[in-house]
Amino acid sequence: MRIKLSFRFKLMVSYIILIMTPVIIIGTFSYRSSVDSAKTQSRSNIQGTLLQMRDNIMYKIMDVQRVSDQLYMDQQLTSYLGINEGGWNSYETLTKHLKPTFQNALDLSALHINIQAYVKNKTIPEYYFIQNNKENPLDLGKRYNIYQLDRIDGEPWYDPWKVSTVYGANQAMKWMQVAEDAQYGNISLLRNLNDYAKTDQIGFLRVSAKLSEIFDSIDFTKIGDQSTVYVYDEQNHPLFFSGNQDEALLQPTAGDKKSGYLNIEERLEGLNWRIVAYIPTQLLEANADSIRQITVLVCLISFLVLMAISVILSRMFSVRIYKIIASLNAFRGGEFRKRISYSGNDEFAQIAEAFNDMGKHIDELIREVYISNLKKKEAELTLLQEQINPHFLYNTLSSISRLARFGEIERLHRMVMGLAKFYRLSLNEGRTIISVDHEIQQIQTYIDIQKIKFADGLDVTTEIDPDVLSYSTVKMILQPFVENALQHAWNGDHIHIHLYAYKDKDHIVFMISDDGVGMSQETIERVLNREASGGYGIRNVDDRIKLQCGSAYGVDIQSVPGEGTTIRIEIPCFMDPDENAPAERTG
Template identity: 25%
Template sequence: MLRKLESLMPNVNLKYRLLLYFLVLVILPTSIISVTIYNESYQTITNNINAAVQKNLTMTEIVINKKFDQMGDLANAIYLNPDMVDILSADPPSDQIGFVNELADLNKILDSYAKPNGSDAQFVPKLYMLNRPEYFQYNFSRSVSTISEIETKPWYADLPPKARYSVIGLQENHTSGGTGYTIKLAKRLFGLKNVAIPYVGLLTIDADINDFNGMLDQLKPSVHSSVFIIDNQANVIVSPDLSLVSRSMAESPYIEKLMNTPSNVGSFGEHIGGRAELVSFRRIESLGWTVVSISPSSDLNGKLISFRRAMYAVLAACMALAFGIALVLSNNITNPIRKFIKSMSYAQEGNFDIQIQYARKDEFTYLFSQYNKMIMQIKELINKLYVSEVKKKEAELKALQSQINPHFLYNTLDSINWIALRHDVPDISHMVTSLSDFFRYSLSKGRSIILIEEELRQVESYLSIQKFRFKDRLDYSLQVEPEVYGHYTVKLILQPLVENAIIHGIEKRPGRGCIDIRARLNEAWIHVEIADDGIGADVRALNAMLDDKSGTHRSFGTVNVNQRLKQLFGSEAGIRYYAREGQGLVVAVTIPAVTTWEEEQDHANDDHRR
């Protein structure tokens, strides 16, 4: 990315480039981290909000079921009242006085549970008796009536024959004070002491809808939230907003989406009236009802909005701080460079009396100190230039004459190769080609670090030349795993070992000899084995020679290779000798699998080691 930025502004001042680089290096990670934290926090807060809303809906379901259980317990208490059991198990009265007395007794029982004027009045019971048409003539009670009053109601026909109780739902009551709503529960009654009377009446318990509305109002997630309950036809049963009660919500898009969701619980975002809302729901399967909560996202996301503002403030502060630090750093770097450039311009004009004054103690101190020394030396050299010019030219001429130009050497070898081919002497051509490759790989354009395949080709060229010398007395093979290619090594580590194997092993044995070279990659290390079937040697003595640091050993080439490897790659790298099965020796070379190399650092390390 920095290269791309650099290509876009080739003419921009170094100071501003450094400033931009510092800002990118600081702001980019900070932005990525901030966005990541925000996204994670947003997800966490959203999940917590949904969990909190669903918890409120669960509490609503629990409270509603508890309310109905209380109504059911009241119905059971009335049903199991001894006086009520006696009346329900008896035959209908036979005269006017009997009906009046029965009606008075039932009204008394129900009034004792209703307590309409007491502080604990919550539910209103009412009894509908079967086969009591006379109640219409003598009915002086609002709590007792005949079953014919409700026989035509749709909900009555849908009552199950046997159930602990049945929730009827929303009921509209018309009174002199206006229209009110209650939630009704019904329970079939039977003659417990007279099996001949299977069904005697129906007991209903009515609860004021305001009791349910109060519960919903207390459990809503936020101040501006709205919570209501709908039935399986999308009609509103309970709502603190009484204008919604008994209305159909089927045409509302979010209600339609909610009704089509197979899950019993859920939440989704929706725009209602141009405002983002969180719609949450929970179905009460036992009742066929659904509790719906609609909350403004702005109310629920208060923590998220505060966190976002805090994150923006911190990010802006970090950017301002990063800009200030980047400006200071870029000035600290570029000011000495500008001073250095100014001094160089004076030197370019021939003024070598200018010295750079620098008070800090950092890398520039050493640079300017050396630069000042160099300027003084240049001044001295210029003064001596005229005197030493002739001697220098003579020395240069001698140096040039004493050197062999690699290009001249390659051209000469190519000419010999051409003459050999012209005179049909392929052996000479092959040998000259191998020699040319050997020199080319040995020189390696001055590089001390080369690819391992180049090192192997140099060894193969060397073996090819030795093959001409020993004729049929020398065979060789190279087996290299493809994974080995592409890794770097220090040059001229294998050829000295192969040369030792030929001189001290193959050359001293009678008959044909063979050198096998195998290279393989094992995890983070490359292992190269050079095996010969020569006369062999004392493996312990050879390894002791490698471990000896006194410098009294005779095999300088082998020890030099081992020391170079350890100095460059560490103590785990190096060479070891092993006895070959049958006859001969195996020298194992171990180097790390390195696929990249900074050439400048290599040269610096090489100079340090020398």
């Protein structure tokens, strides 16, 4: 359904759009610039916070690496680990040299770390603390343990350090979670202990530290509520997190982009680790709320002020337009004498003058066309009507001739009298519109004539609603269908015809049904087709009704082969001024 908008409304909207467009553009640009600036500032602050976290982590990483370097670069430790003497000498090497060296290395770190040294020299006795497997060894304080290298020879995580490089022993150093580290939340720095003089491995060093201690600077509250900070290793596995552990953040996505989050990262140099902060976009947009509210408020005030100005301006112009519209509506209602009066010499005054002249000419032309169309319509109805009468007269005269030939004087007399009565009713002073009562009398006279012809072979039942008799109808719309049934619908030596007339809301419905042979759908379509041959009488009635009453009215045919046919004729309820009373019934 199309919405009708007034000229005043369209004019007002045009003013508002014209004035508000630059306001909206400038407001939108200012708002987005402010929001982008706020987001950039927030991102810069978060990036600075991540840099501080990274520096703090690297400091602690370097703290552990210093302990490892202290032992790795200690030439005396290398020489003591290479002495292959058993007995008392080995014990003395352990107590006087190895233990103090490892203890000094522990004291270098401010973190709670454990040192586990695995020595290749089988003459050096093991030294280690016995602990409960349910406890994190780092919770027991700083400790060092010395084991034989054979203890880890079968561990898969140790395999990379077994392979020698082209320079001798493997010099790689790597942070990994091995053995029970993942269970207790620890991580270890792994590297070989090498004898560079002999280019051979003399042991293996594992320095363990708590993840929570290394990453104690990772705190999501420094970023913002609902944020989450993850630390990923070089395989992109999470080592540590702070905040809400959302499984969706752990799912791999293209470019590590997470829907609904802004991610900012910092890399830990030399480790291939990443610190990634996931900040909900709604958190970044929180600062934009006040800017949005101010922008909306300014736009709203501007809108109200400009709307008031637009209403005043549009009213000034629309009042004159409404006068023209009122005159046009009067024209549409048939009042062509309506005129417009404007003072002044502007364009509206010129429109008014041209409109008044146009109205005068249209009034004259419509009167001429209306009279011409009425005459044409009456001529067409008369022509169609005249096409029916000869057909009926020919059939009736043929019946009269047959009766005369067989000497049936009584029936011949009755038929001639019925024919006279029929034509007295049908002539009707030459009118094409008659009352329904007159039409019913006419069809009843025709049926009486046919009963004389067919005697007991024809049975007719009529049901007429008295309320329809005072209305008017097109003349001779029932007789062609009764005649058609008597000519084509016989199914044996008897036929029954039922005639109805009743009112349906503001319509009058005539129905003629028979129990004859019926028609196929193809036959019905051919009868109603104006291009096909045959069916002239039926199409004649349909054409006359549509010509008089409009295309919404006319004839409808329903038929079942072998069972009969029903004709439905629908016309509007109307009264012709010349037929304002039912006709006097005669005969």
